[in-house]
Structures are given as C-alpha cells and as structure tokens.
Amino acid sequence: AQTVTQSQPEMSVQEAETVTLSCTYDTSESDYYLFWYKQPPSRQMILVIRQEAYKQQNATENRFSVNFQKAAKSFSLKISDSQLGDAAMYFCAYRSVRGGGATNKLIFGTGTLLAVQP
Amino acid sequence: GAGVSQSPRYKVAKRGQDVALRCDPISGHVSLFWYQQALGQGPEFLTYFQNEAQLDKSGLPSDRFFAERPEGSVSTLKIQRTQQEDSAVYLCASSFTRDSEQYFGPGTRLTVT
Numbered sequence: 001a002q003t004v005t006q007s008q009p010e011m012s013v014q015e016a017e018t019v020t021l022s023c024t025y026d027t028s029e030s031d032y033y034l035f036w037y038k039q040p041p042s043r044q045m046i047l048v049i050r051q052e053a054y055k056q057q058n059a060t061e062n063r064f065s066v067n068f069q070k071a072a073k074s075f076s077l078k079i080s081d082s083q084l085g086d087a088a089m090y091f092c093a094y095r096s097v098r099g100g101g102a103t104n105k106l107i108f109g110t111g112t113l114l115a116v117q118p
Numbered sequence: 119g120a121g122v123s124q125s126p127r128y129k130v131a132k133r134g135q136d137v138a139l140r141c142d143p144i145s146g147h148v149s150l151f152w153y154q155q156a157l158g159q160g161p162e163f164l165t166y167f168q169n170e171a172q173l174d175k176s177g178l179p180s181d182r183f184f185a186e187r188p189e190g191s192v193s194t195l196k197i198q199r200t201q202q203e204d205s206a207v208y209l210c211a212s213s214f215t216r217d218s219e220q221y222f223g224p225g226t227r228l229t230v231t
Contacts, residue, residue, distance in 0.1 A: 004160075042224060043207060043209075043224050043225045043227075044222060044223075044224045044225075045161070045209065045211075045222035046222075047219060050219075091160050091161075093160075097217065101173065103163075103166045103173065103174040103176075103216070104216060104217055105151060105163040105166060105174070105177075106151075106153075106161070106163070106211075106220060107163070108160030108161050108162070109160050110158075110159055110160050111158075111159075111160050
C-alpha cells in the first residue's frame with residue numbers, strides 16, 4: 001500500500017521570504033501523480049500544484065515549485081515570496097494511475113500548518 | 119461555474135442519531151469521492167462513485183456508513199447510530215473522469231455529542 005509522510009507539523013515564514021515544505025512517500029508503482037493541496041480555515045481543499053512521476057522536469061506554478069526526487073521518493077514544495085494569504089494547512093497527496101477498475105483515490109499526508117508572519 | 123457544494127456545513131448530532139450529508143458535484147462530473155478528515159489529520163478515502171454505480175466502498179469504517187448517488191449526480195452519505203468517533207469533517211470531491219483533477223467541496227463538520 002502507498003503511504004505519504006509529512007514530518008513537519010508546523011512551519012513559519014516571514015512575509016516575502018521562501019519556505020520549503022517536505023513530503024516523502026512510499027510506493028512500488030512506477031507511474032503515479034503527486035499533489036500539493038492547500039486547505040485554509042474555510043476547509044475548501046485547493047489544488048496548488050501537481051507532478052506526473054514520468055516527468056523529470058519539476059512542476060512550477062507562479063510562486064510555487066516542487067523538488068521531485070523520484071529515486072528518493074521525495075516531493076517538497078517551495079513557496080517563494082510568501083504572502084499572508086499563503087497561511088493554511090498544506091497536504092501532500094499521492095494518486096495511482098492504474099487502469100481497469102482501480103479507484104485511484106487520493107492518499108494524503110497528515111499536513112503541515114504554515115504560518116506567515118508579517 | 120458553480121463548484122462542489124455540500125450541506126449542511128455544520129451538523130451536531132447526539133450519539134445514536136442518524137445523519138445524512140449531501141454533496142452536489144460539479145455538473146457533468148462522472149466521478150464522485152467521499153473522504154473523512156479527522157481533527158489534525160489528512161483526509162482519508164471512504165467511497166467512490168462512477169455515475170450512479172458505487173465502485174469502491176473499501177474505506178467505509180463500518181456498516182453504519184452508507185452512501186448513494188441514485189441518479190448519478192447528487193450524493194448522500196448517511197451515518198446510522200452515530201458514535202463519538204464519527205466526529206470529523208466529511209469532504210466530497212468530484213471529477214470529470216476517474217483520473218482527472220478532483221474538485222473539493224467545503225466539507226461538512228459533524229460533531230457527535
């Protein structure tokens with residue numbers, strides 16, 4: 001079974017600075033997707049960025065980028081120029097790409113609570 | 119367009135009561151997922167629908183949990199004889215296909231007293 005581990009329960013960053021959130025995962029599959037989701041106090045889970053395992057190039061979305069190390073099974077999120085609105089719980093998630101009748105549900109880590117200091 | 123909506127946003131139930139949680143997915147989305155998020159934890163999969171067919175219910179924690187999606191759109195998650203351990207946020211997500219991006223609703227926070 002696949003597992004996702006986030007070892008940083010809480011992180012803090014100064015506004016305009018850069019912060020990196022860590023995530024490791026375990027799988028025997030060779031093809032899969034990895035995601036970072038943001039969950040503000042409103043509870044709405046918002047997709048921040050996604051990475052296809054077969055792509056070597058790290059995904060970027062504006063101020064958000066990932067460092068995907070497939071061999072090490074590591075998938076960290078870097079937030080540049082942090083803004084007050086970035087404060088939220090961040091979840092790393094894994095999804096298989098199996099065919100047939102597989103559900104390919106999202107498997108989440110336990111989350112990292114990010115505080116942004118003005 | 120409208121996103122995924124869930125109702126009620128908050129529900130308080132006395133232990134032993136039955137509750138029904140509703141999810142309105144994005145129109146045209148074939149796939150619908152339910153997740154349970156305990157306090158301080160990440161969401162955990164409960165069940166999956168493709169149209170009206172419930173293809174995976176492996177995450178339902180007990181036979182007190184029941185989900186349906188009779189017409190392939192709105193889905194209801196029912197919990198019978200609620201227990202304190204059922205207290206959690208219940209998230210619904212829909213996607214155009216099984217493998218496309220899942221869009222989440224705001225969740226229903228269930229508190230069992």
